[in-house]
Amino acid sequence: MPELPEVETIRRVIAPQICGAAISAVSLFSPAVIAHPQAEAFAAALKGQRITAVDRRGKYLIFRLQNGGRVLLHLRMTGCLLVTPPDWPCEKHTHVVFDLDNGRALRFSDLRRFGRFWYFEQAEEDAISGLSKLGVEPFDPALTGAYLAARLSKSRRCIKECLLDQTVVAGIGNIYADETLFRAGIRPQTPACALSEAQWALLAREIPQMIAFAIEKNAISAEDYLQTRGQDYRNTPFLQVYGHGKEPCPRCGQTLIKATVGGRGTVWCATCQR
Numbered sequence: 001m002p003e004l005p006e007v008e009t010i011r012r013v014i015a016p017q018i019c020g021a022a023i024s025a026v027s028l029f030s031p032a033v034i035a036h037p038q039a040e041a042f043a044a045a046l047k048g049q050r051i052t053a054v055d056r057r058g059k060y061l062i063f064r065l066q067n068g069g070r071v072l073l074h075l076r077m078t079g080c081l082l083v084t085p086p087d088w089p090c091e092k093h094t095h096v097v098f099d100l101d102n103g104r105a106l107r108f109s110d111l112r113r114f115g116r117f118w119y120f121e122q123a124e125e126d127a128i129s130g131l132s133k134l135g136v137e138p139f140d141p142a143l144t145g146a147y148l149a150a151r152l153s154k155s156r157r158c159i160k161e162c163l164l165d166q167t168v169v170a171g172i173g174n175i176y177a178d179e180t181l182f183r184a185g186i187r188p189q190t191p192a193c194a195l196s197e198a199q200w201a202l203l204a205r206e207i208p209q210m211i212a213f214a215i216e217k218n219a220i221s222a223e224d225y226l227q228t229r230g231q232d233y234r235n236t237p238f239l240q241v242y243g244h245g246k247e248p249c250p251r252c253g254q255t256l257i258k259a260t261v262g263g264r265g266t267v268w269c270a271t272c273q274r
């Protein structure tokens with residue numbers, strides 16, 4: 001699943017290409033990916049609307065429209081967005097195409113069809129997408145050791161599971177939970193209630209640094225993003241533990257352990273993460 005750094009990369013690639021353009025037509029090939037309102041009403045509401053901004057909140061993309069409305073998109077496991085010329089070959093599993101008046105098209109494809117769109121009018125409350133339940137962003141000054149301790153220090157859940165809780169910190173997934181815990185030297189199975197004040201403060205420092213580093217490493221041009229069809233932009237060689245189970249630890253050389261923690265595949269170093 002794309003996590004915050006990947007979603008932010010997508011936002012930075014597509015926003016300059018679509019902001020200021022109006023949606024001239026909406027083609028729905030799989031109406032089931034429209035969560036709200038009904039697919040026909042969704043297409044009718046967007047036709048003719050100009051896109052004024054593309055924002056991100058956690059793992060959600062938010063398309064701001066000239067009428068004050070907003071479109072939310074969660075890519076889920078395999079969702080992909082491309083801005084293409086009109087004659088660009090259509091990707092397999094393309095479910096929605098927004099034709100734009102600047103001669104381009106915004107296309108959404110999704111192998112597993114878990115991704116979802118929501119449209120809300122300017123004054124319409126959003127109580128269904130999950131956006132309102134998100135916790136602080138990694139770069140929010142409110143993300144402090146005291147904040148994390150207040151939310152999590154009484155929990156018996158393992159810290160890996162706590163970092164995946166989107167109601168506490170928005171945007172962290174399996175990849176960057178493993179990476180952050182490795183940087184902080186904290187074993188993922190550790191119960192949150194066992195962490196010290198110093199460890200909470202360390203996590204509050206490491207989370208934004210890890211996310212910022214990943215965003216920097218994932219940077220890609222619009223041309224390269226299109227040529228790779230939005231699939232190969234992740235610059236994953238910078239990952240130290242995720243995906244490296246049973247390989248040597250980059251710090252101490254001991255074999256990295258891979259197992260299930262909190263229901264998720266997890267990699268850690270038994271020597272570096274106490």
